[in-house]
């Protein structure tokens with residue numbers, strides 16, 4: 356039975372990958388991606404993103420657990436899965452003497468039901484470079500050629516490994532727009548990225564990997580909300596930290612000072628900010644350089660990576 360739009364197009368359960376020598380790069384992870392969803396895998400260097408994506412692409416068998424793509428085992432049943440997926444690897448590795456048009460035509464010849472090569476180049480904005488040799492392309496243009504080739508087979512599932520590395524801000528935004536348009540057309544997209552802004556802008560849901568395990572998962576808003584908000588301000592002249600209302604009563608879960616600057620962390624932003632402002636009003640003082648902000652995905656990422664490092668020993672998946 357083919358999956359419909361409500362079913363999971365990618366399902367990963369207790370997935371493990373062990374390299375020769377016994378190093379366990381993926382340590383029992385699980386997630387699921389619905390049809391027409393953009394799912395991002397984030398993580399520090401060496402967290403296991405590429406190792407995971409390669410298992411999803413069927414390039415290697417897992418050491419444990421289960422992967423299903425479009426209802427099939429992508430390694431054992433590669434012939435069923437491969438024609439319906441598009442893969443953009445970190446390094447395309449094309450013959451560098453061929454032109455962009457020749458490379459795209461050659462690739463299209465290997466794909467059944469391929470889109471016209473010109474259409475794939477148009478999607479990624481490379482039509483004007485059709486006659487340029489691959490070796491003369493800029494790094495960003497090569498990434499776009501990688502993407503054009505991944506799109507040739509009109510894939511139902513698209514794997515993008517760091518798709519915008521090397522692209523300038525405009526190229527990155529163009530790629531985001533294209534990926535969103537593909538998603539809106541029903542394509543399921545799994546991407547890895549180092550750019551938190553990319554995940555925040557593009558991903559419907561994401562997972563943060565750390566040392567082979569999932570440290571956090573959910574929508575960008577859910578993952579961000581798991582981290583404390585921040586308040587910072589300058590202590591008014593003549594006042595000390597102890598003059599503020601008791602921080603625990605304000606819902607503050609952590610604080611530090613740097614000269615006159617006070618930085619607070621709280622999971623109850625409104626309560627903490629209100630308490631401080633009421634105190635300042637009553638004391639008749641101004642909280643100079645007051646800055647009140649929710650955590651960004653970047654702060655969440657750094658916080659999660661830090662926490663995961665500290666607690667990885669007792670972490671239970």
Ligand SMILES: Nc1ncnc2c1ncn2[C@@H]1O[C@H](COP(=O)(O)OP(=O)(O)OP(=O)(O)O)[C@@H](O)[C@H]1O
Pocket residue numbers: 374375378380398399400401402403404405406407
């Ligand atoms: N063939 C291999 N043999 C042994 N160890 C490997 C092999 N390939 C990857 N590793 C190790 O597995 C871990 C995960 O690597 P992986 O490339 O999956 O991480 P990543 O999250 O994609 O990292 P990056 O963000 O740096 O691309 C790393 O510690 C890496 O050194």
